Amino acid sequence: MAAxxxxxxxxxxxxxxxxxxxxxxxxxxxxxxxIYGETGTGKGLVAxxxxxxxxxAQKEFVDINCAAIPASLLESELFxxxxxxxxxxxxxxxGLIEAANHGTVFLDEIRxxxxxxxxxxLSLLDTRQFRRVxxxxxxxxxxxxxxxxxxxxxxxxxxxxxREDLYYRLQVISLNLPALRDRGDDVLTLSSHFIDRYNAxxxxxIRGLSDETADIFLRYGWPGNVRELENLLxxxxxxxxxxxxxxxxxxxxxxxxxxxxxxxxxxAAEGPGPAGFHEATxxxxxxxxxxxxxxxxxxxxxxxNALRISRHALRxxxxxxxx
Numbered sequence: 528m529a530a531x532x533x534x535x536x537x538x539x540x541x542x543x544x545x546x547x548x549x550x551x552x553x554x555x556x557x558x559x560x561x562i563y564g565e566t567g568t569g570k571g572l573v574a575x576x577x578x579x580x581x582x583x584a585q586k587e588f589v590d591i592n593c594a595a596i597p598a599s600l601l602e603s604e605l606f607x608x609x610x611x612x613x614x615x616x617x618x619x620x621x622g623l624i625e626a627a628n629h630g631t632v633f634l635d636e637i638r639x640x641x642x643x644x645x646x647x648x649l650s651l652l653d654t655r656q657f658r659r660v661x662x663x664x665x666x667x668x669x670x671x672x673x674x675x676x677x678x679x680x681x682x683x684x685x686x687x688x689x690r691e692d693l694y695y696r697l698q699v700i701s702l703n704l705p706a707l708r709d710r711g712d713d714v715l716t717l718s719s720h721f722i723d724r725y726n727a728x729x730x731x732x733i734r735g736l737s738d739e740t741a742d743i744f745l746r747y748g749w750p751g752n753v754r755e756l757e758n759l760l761x762x763x764x765x766x767x768x769x770x771x772x773x774x775x776x777x778x779x780x781x782x783x784x785x786x787x788x789x790x791x792x793x794x795a796a797e798g799p800g801p802a803g804f805h806e807a808t809x810x811x812x813x814x815x816x817x818x819x820x821x822x823x824x825x826x827x828x829x830x831x832n833a834l835r836i837s838r839h840a841l842r843x844x845x846x847x848x849x850x
Contacts, residue, residue, distance in 0.1 A: 534576075535549070535569065535572065535573070535576060536713075536716060536717050536720045537710055537713040537716055537717065538712070538713060538716055539705070539710040539711050539712075539713045541705040541709070541710060541817065542705070542710065542713065544825065545573070545702065545704070545705075547825075548702060548825055549573060549576050549577055549580065549702070550580055552577055552700055552702070553576070553577045553578075553579075553580035553581040554580070554581070555700075557671070557699065557700050558652070558670075558671055558672065559652060559671070559672050559673075559674070559696065559697050559699060559700065560574075560577060560671070560672075560673045560674070560700050560701070560702065561637075561673075561674050561675070561676075561680075561697045561698055561699075561700065561701040561702070562574060562673065562674070562675040562676075562701070562702050562704065563675075563676060563677075563701060563702070563703045563704065564675070564677060564703065564704030564705075564706075565677055565704075565706050565752055566677050566751065566752065566754070567707075567751045567752030567753055567754030567755055568704040568705070568706060568707070568752045568753060569704060569752075569753055569754075570635065570675040570677075570704060571590065571633065571635060571675070573702060573704060574588075574590075574631070574633040574635075574673045574675065575588060575633075577631070577671075577673060578630070578631040578633075578671075578673075581631070581671070583629060583630050583631055583671060586627070586628075586629045586630030586631070587626060587627045587628075587630035587631070588627070588630060588631045588633065589623045589624075589626060589627040589630065589631070589632050589633065590633045590635065591604070591605070591623055591632065591633065591634055591635065592635045592636055593634055593635065593636045593637055593638075593639045593640045594635075594636040594639040595636075598640075598641045598644070601640070601641075601644060602644055602647070602660060603620070603622070603660050604622060604623055605622050605623055605624050605644075605648075606622040606624060606625075606647070606657050606658065606659050606660060607619070607620050607621045607622030607624075607625055607659040607660070608620050608622075608659050608660035608661050608662075609659050609660065609661035609662045619659075620659075621659075622659065624651070624657065624668060624670060625659075625666060625668060627668075627670050628668045628669060628670060629669050629670070630670065630671075631670065631671045631672075631673060632670050632671070632672050632673070633673045633674075633675070634648075634672060634673070634674045634675070635674075635675050636675065636676060636677075637674040637675065637676050637697070638676045638678045638680065638683055638688065638689060642688075642689075642690060645689065645690045645693050646690065646693075648693065649690065649692055649693045649696060651668075652672065652693075652696050652697075653696070655667055655668060655669065655670075656668075672697075674697050679846060680694050680697075680698075680846075681694065681843075681846040682846075703845075705817070706749070706752055707749040707752045707753055707755075707756065708747075708748045708749050709814075709817075712745070714744050714745060714749065714756065715736070715741055715744065715745070717753060717756055717757075718735070718736055718741075718744060718756065718760065719735060721756070721757050721760045721761070722735055722736075722760060722772075725760060725761055725764040726764075728764075729764050729765070731764060732770060733764065733769075733770055733771065733772060734770055734771050735771065735772065736771070736772045737771050737772060737773050737774070739773070739774050740772050740773060740774050740776075740777070743774060743777065743781065743782070743785050744756075746785045747781055747784060747785050748784070759777070759778075760772070763776045812844065815834070816830070816834070816841070816844065816845060819833050819834050827841060827842065
């Protein structure tokens with residue numbers, strides 16, 4: 528596999544605006560950042576960019592997937608433990624948060640953290656202090672926390688799956704990553720980038736996408752976003768011998784989807800189709816709000832004024848639509 532990417536590829540206005548916001552957030556002293564985005568949109572990449580552009584860049588970046596570590600072990604992994612704190616704790620262990628002191632902790636899939644641990648995280652965010660499991664004294668840390676989720680956290684709060692106080696503590700600065708299907712020709716820009724990369728890695732000389740393949744890529748919905756695109760192209764490099772990427776190299780599901788009209792790209796101008804009235808209306812609202820936020824350079828109040836609604840109403844609608 529290729530080395531980890533530390534750049535955001537794309538020319539779409541939403542990506543250019545996102546790059547500007549990343550630089551501003553990175554340079555700020557903001558202790559918490561919340562990243563929203565569908566699976567595969569690059570939340571981990573954005574978190575690393577914020578760290579790399581910040582004053583903490585020379586310190587540790589600790590990546591923790593809250594869904595990958597069992598709830599029974601996550602507290603010890605995060606906060607560490609003292610010797611004898613539980614069966615098997617034969618020596619003191621520093622937690623990942625303490626290891627990242629003066630650096631950045633990335634809490635991916637924050638929604639999957641259980642409510643008890645959410646309360647302890649909230650206390651840490653408020654006081655910048657914590658106790659190792661089994662400890663009496665507190666430990667202080669200076670860490671920036673970046674959390675990420677593909678869920679609408681406000682809905683999770685209403686359903687009782689996420690603490691409301693923690694939600695508002697994390698929500699102070701939030702970034703929304705656009706889906707690949709909403710980034711126009713960026714799918715071709717990214718394809719070219721990945722083809723160059725894998726030509727170097729696999730010692731190949733693939734020229735690029737055929738015209739028909741490019742058309743398919745533009746029309747396909749990419750539910751797995753950039754990750755799906757990258758994995759597909761790497762698979763083709765490994766399994767195919769042609770010097771151009773052709774439609775016959777693509778999985779049948781992509782061909783069927785595009786030619787059958789399943790999850791092909793949907794533009795607001797096309798109006799309600801098989802998805803139905805409510806889905807089409809929500810899609811139109813997303814595009815309208817995204818355009819207003821872009822023109823307002825990310826300023827919610829200015830975007831709300833342009834849309835002639837209150838700031839609170841815009842925030843509510845953005846959370847409802849996953850923006």
